[in-house]
Amino acid sequence: VRNLYLARHGETFHNLENRIGGDSDLTAKGLVQAQSLAWHFRETPLPYVFTSTRKRTLQMAELLCRGREDCLVIPLPELDEIDAGVCENMTYAEIARDMPEVHEERTRDKYGYVYPRGEGYATLRERVERGVRKALYLSGNAENIMIVGHQAVNRTILSHFLYRRTEDVPHIYIPQDRYFHIVSTPSRKVFELVKFG
Numbered sequence: 001v002r003n004l005y006l007a008r009h010g011e012t013f014h015n016l017e018n019r020i021g022g023d024s025d026l027t028a029k030g031l032v033q034a035q036s037l038a039w040h041f042r043e044t045p046l047p048y049v050f051t052s053t054r055k056r057t058l059q060m061a062e063l064l065c066r067g068r069e070d071c072l073v074i075p076l077p078e079l080d081e082i083d084a085g086v087c088e089n090m091t092y093a094e095i096a097r098d099m100p101e102v103h104e105e106r107t108r109d110k111y112g113y114v115y116p117r118g119e120g121y122a123t124l125r126e127r128v129e130r131g132v133r134k135a136l137y138l139s140g141n142a143e144n145i146m147i148v149g150h151q152a153v154n155r156t157i158l159s160h161f162l163y164r165r166t167e168d169v170p171h172i173y174i175p176q177d178r179y180f181h182i183v184s185t186p187s188r189k190v191f192e193l194v195k196f197g
C-alpha cells in the first residue's frame with residue numbers, strides 16, 4: 001500500500017448530543033459529508049475501503065463506493081469504536097453526573113483508563129493494530145486503501161505511525177470533514193490532513 005487514507009465517519013445523531021458508543025445513523029449533514037468525500041475521491045482508485053461493523057462507517061463507505069466498480073467495502077470488527085462498557089450510549093454530561101468516579105479517573109489518565117466492562121485506549125491498541133494488519137494483508141499490493149474509522153480508533157492508528165507520547169493520543173484532533181493521507185515507507189513519511197467538505 002502506498003497511500004493510506006484515514007477518514008472518520010460523518011456526523012451522527014449521537015454526535016449531536018455528545019453521546020458515546022452505540023450504533024447511530026449519519027445525520028443529513030453526515031450524509032452530505034459522505035457525498036463530499038466521494039466527490040473528492042471520484043478520480044482516485046479506491047479498490048478497498050475498510051470500515052468497522054457500525055452503521056455510521058458503513059453508511060459513509062457505501063456512499064463513497066456507490067456507482068463505482070473498483071470499490072469494495074470490507075467491514076472489520078477490529079476497527080469498531082472503543083467499547084465504553086457501562087457508559088455506552090451515555091452523554092459525557094450524564095457520565096459526569098451519574099458516574100463521577102468514571103469521569104474523574106478518566107480525566108486523570110485518559111489513555112490508561114478502562115471503562116467498566118469495556119475498553120480503554122491502552123487495551124484498544126492491540127485489536128486496532130490487528131485490524132490494520134488484516135486490512136494491509138487483504139488489500140495485497142493495492143496502491144491505495146481507505147479506512148473509515150472512529151475517533152478513538154483513528155487516534156490509535158495515527159499514533160501507530162506518528163505520535164509517540166501515549167498521554168497525547170486520546171487528545172488528537174479527528175475531524176469529520178477532513179481525512180489523513182498517510183504514506184509510510186522506510187524512506188518516505190507523509191502525514192497530510194486534507195479538507196474535503
Ligand code: G3H
Binds near residue numbers: 020170
Ligand atoms: O467513545 C467514543 C469516542 O469517540 C471516543 O472519544 O475518547 O475522546 O471520549 P473520547
